[in-house]
Amino acid sequence: MPSDEDEMLREMGLRSVDDLFADIPSAVRIPKLDIPDGLPEDQVVARVTSMLRANRTVVDMPTFLGGGLYDHFVPASVRAVVSRSEFYTSYTPYQPEISQGLLQALWEYQSLICELTGMDAANTSMYDGSTALGEAARMAHRIHGGRIFLVPRGLRHNRRAVLANYILGAGLEVREVDYDRESGMLDLAKLKTAMSPDVCGVYVENPNFFGRFEEQLEEIRDMTTGVLVVGVNPIAQAVVRPPGDFGADIVVGEGQPLGTQMNFGGPLLGIFACRQQHIRKMPGRVIGLTRDAKGHRAFCMTLQTREQHIRREKAMSNICTNESLLAVAAAAYMAVLGSNGLRRVAAENIRRAKELAAAIDKIAGFEAPLFPGAHFNEFVVRRKKGYAAVHRALLEKGIHGGLPLTRQLPELSDAALFATTGRHTPEAVGRLLAALEAFR
Amino acid sequence: MNFGIDTGFYPLGSCTMKFNPKFTEELAALPTVTRIHPDQxxxxxxxxxxxxxxxxxLLARIAGxxxxxxxxxxxxxxxxxxxxLAQAYHRERGEERHQVIIPDTAHGTNPASAGMLGFDLIEIPSKDGRVDLKALEAAAGPKTLALMLTNPNTLGIFEEHVLDIAQIVHDAGGLLYYDGANFNAILGRTSPGKMNFDIVHFNLHKTFTTPHGGGGPGAGPVGVKKPLEPFLPVPVIGLNGRGYHLDYDRPKSIGKVRAWYGNxxxxVRAYAYILRMGGDGLKEVSDRAVLNANYIRHRLAGVLDVPFGGLRKHEFVASAAKLAAERGVRTVDLAKRLMDFGYHPPxxxxxxxxxxxxxxxxxxTETKETLDGFVEALKKIVKEDPDTLHxxxxxxxxARVDEVQAAREPILSWRTLKSPKPPS
Incomplete structure (x- = not known):
């Protein structure tokens, strides 16, 4: 029996599939790809699985890292939703009539993010929290016109580095506002000094990089003449007043805690939300509510004239492929937990951080939290005699300590950012404390 | 309620909607993937x-x-x-170049990326569906930062004069950027490196079939020729006597574009897919993708026009202009009607x-049977009563969704829907 290929070639009057490549000049042809030939599926699975076994997961090794990504429990129902191949094997819902499932899921994601943040509109995602911040700076400039964007000096360095690349070409300059050495919150006096009519926006995080809740949002709002951009941890939002109540214009954040695993740092979910009056200046894809020709409720992509495929070089952003499936996961996560469940998770993370900090603080030589007050997930631990040796010793005992802050902020070179979530077993915490005891 | 590749034929041009292997999903779900923290x-x-x-x-080898x-x-x-990277390269040579040349067939992201960076855009018109070399010569000069090109281009036509194009741009001191969206057409036949491109991005969610996820996540690695290597984002993954490591010690690096190391x-999925296919399998991928596209085009002769002559690679662009003029049936009508036959429109x-x-x-990853079914559906549709199509x-x-209404009064959340004030 002739193969599909043979039949198709015969119908086209061709002898070989090579005839279809006759337009590739010989000068650019390659004899073959310079990689090994293919392997059967079972061999690939065995090889990759074995290679990955060299990783030590947070299950193998109690790990106290946070700094933007957190090991929260993901309910099986969230995985079940995003494992539906109607979702994960579809593309951007350009054709709404056969994409209502995805469109509604994304619209509900937008709605839930708006409930958490007090904003009116959210897009369906940016690449991660850091690019969401970069896009927010550009949007603040579009709204206000000023060319200075203020950020806290106590900002995770990877966010700061991505921001530096995202403002290029927009005629923007980023300036840092220091944090108060006692409270760990933004230094308001320094913010006042930095403020000028040329400041298009101010970025502040709640909770901030140190895990400390930023309790001065009202004061910061009053001092800001430009656009107020607030960075959030979405789970913490369940128990704090939303930034919308404090006059925020744009809210961004890393959405990974909402139903996505850490995955070694990707894929992640950039949350981006704003007030209704700014929606035409917002980057990224958005879903709107409308009607079909018969008057039934329907959803579709909207405000596309802001986007690259229509507006080309004048687009609000170049983003096309985004992180939609993670937005669906976030919507499923929030729907599964409900507002009570989300509040329980948030409260537990506050309590766990408080308890762990208190336990570490009891060990002579360690100070935790370095900045007093309420924390979420994480807090700074200082050891005056230095932290580097502790970090190494923990690793040798099969425990991964917090993020050393040496590379982040020189004045905290003797400190680390320790994080905990509801997933740490008492045994894991016990092992950490026992290991730290050795350094008293 | 939602159409994916697993639902049916999804010939969405420029998006490479191919089968997403299931074994890569299983690998990506391993705790050794999901439960490791990037700061470990x-x-x-x-x-x-x-x-x-x-x-x-592997990607470097595939792309040359x-x-x-x-x-x-x-x-x-x-x-x-x-x-x-191109800007950093020119700056290292003491040159400020700010013009990016783009053919009028380019993907929207090309001008948008250049626009975001504040570069000046020079769009050159096509000639017979290909880059017009005279127009390119006129556009290229001492301010040329780069030419962004995808080959085959968005018409599915291979730019046969690609080496001349490269010569013109390089002679002007500019760099050649390869948009990898159409890489699925040329695996094992040629490579961006062989075509003298200096920089290339890969769409792993297209060519290397990581699932599109309803619009994302994807992955867009970038490959470069040697002179641009010092400028790559940090960290680069290195290997030395002590093992694999994250190399941040790169003084000329442009810095970071993502918080960590990529998606x-x-x-992991793309890596496993490449191992599975291998050099021989990837060539077969392109062979069959090109065969399938040319086969549909061949079978649609007399049904829809396909402007511009010559072969096509992995895709082709048909036109319903004649149908619109003669019967008032537009492309949008054909697209919407195709859904009734169980197809995702192009x-x-x-x-x-x-x-x-x-x-x-x-x-x-589509069979002849599927392609034939699609062709037969289109043949039937173009003869249908215009009212049925409209x-x-x-x-x-x-039913057909009112997209105009959605944009006129945008309702992007329950909060806005419930708000007593009508949205502005």
Whole structure:
């Protein structure tokens, strides 16, 4: 029996599939790809699985890292939703009539993010929290016109580095506002000094990089003449007043805690939300509510004239492929937990951080939290005699300590950012404390 | 309620909607992928770093490049990164170049990426569906930062004069950027490196079939030739006597475009897919993708026009202009009616130089039976009563959706819907 290929070639009057490549000049042809030939599926699975076994997961090794990504429990129902191949094997819902499932899921994601943040509109995602911040700076400039964007000096360095690349070409300059050495919150006096009519926006995080809740949002709002951009941890939002109540214009954040695993740092979910009056200046894809020709409720992509495929070089952003499936996961996560469940998770993370900090603080030589007050997930631990040796010793005992802050902020070179979530077993915490005891 | 590749034929041009293997999903769900933190000490993530290191190498070989960064999250971010690399390269030579040349068939992300970076855009018109060399010569000069090109282009036509194009740009001191969106057409036949491109982005969610996820996540690694390697984003994954490591000691680096190292869970899938296919299998991928596209085009002769002569690679662009003029049936009507027959429509109204465009990319994972069914459906549809087409689709969960209304009064959340004030 002739193969599909043979039949198709015969119908086209061709002898070989090579005839279809006759337009590739010989000068650019390659004899073959310079990689090994293919392997059967079972061999690939065995090889990759074995290679990955060299990783030590947070299950193998109690790990106290946070700094933007957190090991929260993901309910099986969230995985079940995003494992539906109607979702994960579809593309951007350009054709709404056969994409209502995805469109509604994304619209509900937008709605839930708006409930958490007090904003009116959210897009369906940016690449991660850091690019969401970069896009927010550009949007603040579009709204206000000023060319200075203020950020806290106590900002995770990877966010700061991505921001530096995202403002290029927009005629923007980023300036840092220091944090108060006692409270760990933004230094308001320094913010006042930095403020000028040329400041298009101010970025502040709640909770901030140190895990400390930023309790001065009202004061910061009053001092800001430009656009107020607030960075959030979405789970913490369940128990704090939303930034919308404090006059925020744009809210961004890393959405990974909402139903996505850490995955070694990707894929992640950039949350981006704003007030209704700014929606035409917002980057990224958005879903709107409308009607079909018969008057039934329907959803579709909207405000596309802001986007690259229509507006080309004048687009609000170049983003096309985004992180939609993670937005669906976030919507499923929030729907599964409900507002009570989300509040329980948030409260537990506050309590766990408080308890762990208190336990570490009891060990002579360690100070935790370095900045007093309420924390979420994480807090700074200082050891005056230095932290580097502790970090190494923990690793040798099969425990991964917090993020050393040496590379982040020189004045905290003797400190680390320790994080905990509801997933740490008492045994894991016990092992950490026992290991730290050795350094008293 | 939602159409995916697993539902049916999805010939969405420029998007390479091919089968997403299931074994890569299983690998990506392993705890050794999902439950590792990117700030872990290098000694505890040697498996992950090895996958990244080997993927960098495989991609470089496939594209004929010397070095690869896996950091960018998507094609557009790859473009942004690539243009930053080009700028850093020129600056190192003491040159400020700010003009980016783009053919009028380019994907929208190309001008958008250049625009975001504040570069001046020079769009050159096509001639017979290909880059007009005279127009390119006139555009290229001492201010040329780069030419962004995809080959085959968005019409599915291979730019036969690609070496002349490269020569013109290089003679002007500019760099050649390869938009990898159409890489599925040329695997094992040629490579961006062989075509003298300096920078390339890969769309792993297209060519290397990581699932599109309803619009994302994707992954957009960038490959470069040797002279651009020092500028790659940090960290680069390195290997030394002590094992795999994250190399931040790169003083000329452009810095970072993502918080960590890229969309790792997608990179694992692409790595496993490349091992599975191998050099021989990837060539077969392109062979069949090109065969499928040319076969549909051949069978549609006399049904829809396909402007511009010559072969096509993995996709082709048909036009419903004649149908619109003669019977008042537009591309949008054909697209909506195709849904009633169980097909996802092709990409419509792109590229802009083709009137009433339908851009068809069948990919390699479709059978002749599927392609024949699609052709027969289109043959039937073009003869249907125009009213049936104008009011299509008829068999979907909702009828034609009013997109104009959605944009006129945008309701993007429950909060806005419930708000007493009508949205501004």
């Amino acid at each position: 000490d290098e000694s505890t993530v040697q498996g992950a770093l090895r996958v990244l290191y080997e993927l960098q190498d 490049m010397d070095a690869v960064t896996l950091q960018p999250a998507a094609g557009a971010q790859g473009e942004y990164t690539g243009l930053l 790792f869970a997608l990179l 990409t419509v109204y792109f590229p802009h130089l083709v009137e009433e465009a339908l851009m068809v990319e069948p990919t390699e 009011s299509a689709p008829h068999n979907t969960a909702v």
